Amino acid sequence: MHETMPRPLDRRSLVLAALSTVVEWYDFTLFLYLATVLSRVFFGGEGAVLTALLGFAVAYLMRPVGAAVFGHFGDRRGRRATLLASMTLMSVAMLLTALLPTSAQIGPAAGVLLLALRCVMGFAVGGEYTGVVAYLLEGAPPHRRGFITSLAAATSEIGGLLAAGIAALTVSLLPAPALDSWGWRLPFLFGAALAAAILFARAAMKESPEFEAHRDAGTLATSPLGDAFTRHRAGVLRGFAISALGSITYYVGITYVPVYLTSVGSLSEAQSLQLATIAALAVILVTPFVGLLADRVGRRPVLVGLALLCAALPWTLFRLLADATSVVATAGAVLLAALAGGVSAVGAVATAEQVPAQGRLSALALGATTATALFGGLTPWLAQLLMQKTGQLSAPGAMIAVVALCVLPVLLMLPETRPKR
Numbered sequence: 230m231h232e233t234m235p236r237p238l239d240r241r242s243l244v245l246a247a248l249s250t251v252v253e254w255y256d257f258t259l260f261l262y263l264a265t266v267l268s269r270v271f272f273g274g275e276g277a278v279l280t281a282l283l284g285f286a287v288a289y290l291m292r293p294v295g296a297a298v299f300g301h302f303g304d305r306r307g308r309r310a311t312l313l314a315s316m317t318l319m320s321v322a323m324l325l326t327a328l329l330p331t332s333a334q335i336g337p338a339a340g341v342l343l344l345a346l347r348c349v350m351g352f353a354v355g356g357e358y359t360g361v362v363a364y365l366l367e368g369a370p371p372h373r374r375g376f377i378t379s380l381a382a383a384t385s386e387i388g389g390l391l392a393a394g395i396a397a398l399t400v401s402l403l404p405a406p407a408l409d410s411w412g413w414r415l416p417f418l419f420g421a422a423l424a425a426a427i428l429f430a431r432a433a434m435k436e437s438p439e440f441e442a443h444r445d446a447g448t449l450a451t452s453p454l455g456d457a458f459t460r461h462r463a464g465v466l467r468g469f470a471i472s473a474l475g476s477i478t479y480y481v482g483i484t485y486v487p488v489y490l491t492s493v494g495s496l497s498e499a500q501s502l503q504l505a506t507i508a509a510l511a512v513i514l515v516t517p518f519v520g521l522l523a524d525r526v527g528r529r530p531v532l533v534g535l536a537l538l539c540a541a542l543p544w545t546l547f548r549l550l551a552d553a554t555s556v557v558a559t560a561g562a563v564l565l566a567a568l569a570g571g572v573s574a575v576g577a578v579a580t581a582e583q584v585p586a587q588g589r590l591s592a593l594a595l596g597a598t599t600a601t602a603l604f605g606g607l608t609p610w611l612a613q614l615l616m617q618k619t620g621q622l623s624a625p626g627a628m629i630a631v632v633a634l635c636v637l638p639v640l641l642m643l644p645e646t647r648p649k650r
Contacts, residue, residue: 242434246364247380249316249431252424253357254388256323256350259416260285261484261609262396262502265491266413270331271340278488279617280340282610288347289606292355296594297454299356303590304453307444308364308437311356311590316431318353320424322346327417331409351606358385359581359593366581367439367589371648372524375578379520382573383513389483390509395419397502439586453591457584461592464583468596470639471532475576476605477632478539478569481625483508485609486550486562492613493551493622500555504562511563512570519574527647528579532640535571539633542568543626551622582646604632 260267264285268277295315303311326346332339361381369377395416403412443449450456457465486508487501496504523531542564549561584592612625621627 239435243365243368243377243380245427245430245434246312246361246368247377247384248387249312249427250358250361250381250385251388251391252316252319252323252420252427253354254385255392255420255423256319256388256417257285257354258389258484259392259396259420260347261480262392262487262505263400263413263416264488265498266400266408267343270333270409270413271329271343273332278492279610279613282488282613284340284344284347286606286610287344288351289602291348291351292602292606293594293599295352295355296359296598297355297591298352299360300590300592300594301453303356303360303363304450304588307440308360308367308590309434311360312364312434313428313431315353315356315360316424316428319350319357320421320428322350322353323417323424324421326350327414327421355594355598356590359590359598362577362581363586363589363593364434364437366578367437367586374582374648375523375528375575376517376520378578378581379516379523379574382570382577383516383520385573386509386512386516386570390506390513391423392416393487393502393505393509397499397506400502401499437586443587448587450588450591453588454595457588457592457595461584461588465592465596467639467643468580468583468593469600470636471576471580471643472597472600473604473632474532474536474539474636474640475569475572476601476603477608477629478543478565478572480605481608481612481629482543482565482569483512485612485625486565488609488613489547489616489625490550490558492616496555496558504555504559507559508562508566511566512573515567515570516574519571520578523575523578524647527645528575528582529640529643529645531575532572532579532643533637535568535575536633536637536640539568539572540630540637543629544623545626547626548623579643579646 264281265278268281272280299311299315329342330339362378365378365381366374399412399416487505490496490501491498546561546565550558580597581589612628615624
């Protein structure tokens with residue numbers, strides 16, 4: 230649904246908003262990339278990797294809660310204040326994670342404290358990505374909404390790239406005793422410093438022009454969550470479907486891959502993280518081009534085409550990852566990453582355009598963020614569990630294909646939201 234844009238935001242505000250997603254994705258992908266290390270440091274024993282992945286899933290279930298709280302605040306008080314608050318909480322949570330005692334120091338309580346901080350991080354992240362997407366959408370020129378909103382996905386992958394690169398360097402350069410003793414803290418300390426720097430820069434951002442227009446006109450929703458649920462239920466459900474596909478392709482097709490490769494014995498921890506760095510670069514390159522394509526041909530045809538590819542390719546690609554040399558594994562990982570980046574790029578603008586600006590953050594909390602919690606946080610753990618229980622190395626790819634086929638009917642009926650030229 231197309232709304233008249235009062236005026237575009239200046240380039241500086243758009244760049245600051247887009248870059249801020251670096252921190253969110255750095256932290257959450259870092260946890261997955263270091264899952265095998267953290268499982269030893271905080272949990273240990275049999276099934277430690279599954280425990281760490283389950284902790285990741287539990288933290289992700291806090292995302293809809295944070296999105297609802299921050300969404301209500303953002304729909305009533307503004308996007309800028311919401312983004313400042315969420316980044317502050319993320320900075321504190323990352324710093325405290327870096328300072329945690331390990332299980333060797335305080336026993337099982339270490340794992341409990343780690344999971345508690347993951348929940349705090351999940352709560353904060355719940356208001357972060359949706360706030361950035363709404364801010365970019367509302368501040369972009371109408372004919373460039375797809376491209377500019379896709380930058381949230383592209384820059385988030387810069388965070389993923391940083392996480393993969395720093396995790397790879399840390400694991401590669403430090404001997405195992407030093408890594409388990411203190412080396413794992415370094416990537417989290419870097420993340421806390423990065424979050425603080427972006428929080429300082431974010432203070433210069435202006436408010437969303439669409440939000441200001443509705444505030445000045447007195448047309449803001451008094452109960453944004455209730456308004457989204459009662460008046461825009463169809464848009465919320467469409468956003469859920471789009472985000473379900475984007476989440477499972479990203480979290481199973483990109484961030485879970487290093488854990489997968491290490492678990493099946495294809496590559497070492499260091500080699501898997503190096504491969505993840507290459508895959509992250511592929512996403513950064515693909516994402517803006519898909520955003521431009523969505524501006525040119527529309528959101529629906531791009532999403533339908535990507536869903537068909539997601540139904541056809543991942544099963545085979547995961548099979549290749551399990552049996553291949555490092556060269557073939559890299560090709561498979563890059564193809565999986567390109568699919569995920571494409572869905573994230575067009576999904577960012579398509580989900581936000583399903584509802585009007587007055588209750589956009591709350592609607593995204595109900596739809597897109599809930600789907601991310603279920604199909605993003607739970608699926609790495611489920612993929613690992615299915616593979617271990619069934620012995621089917623292609624099970625993660627089959628999961629992606631099933632979700633793609635389930636959401637395809639919704640995408641085929643999706644109303645086109647690309648503004649007419």
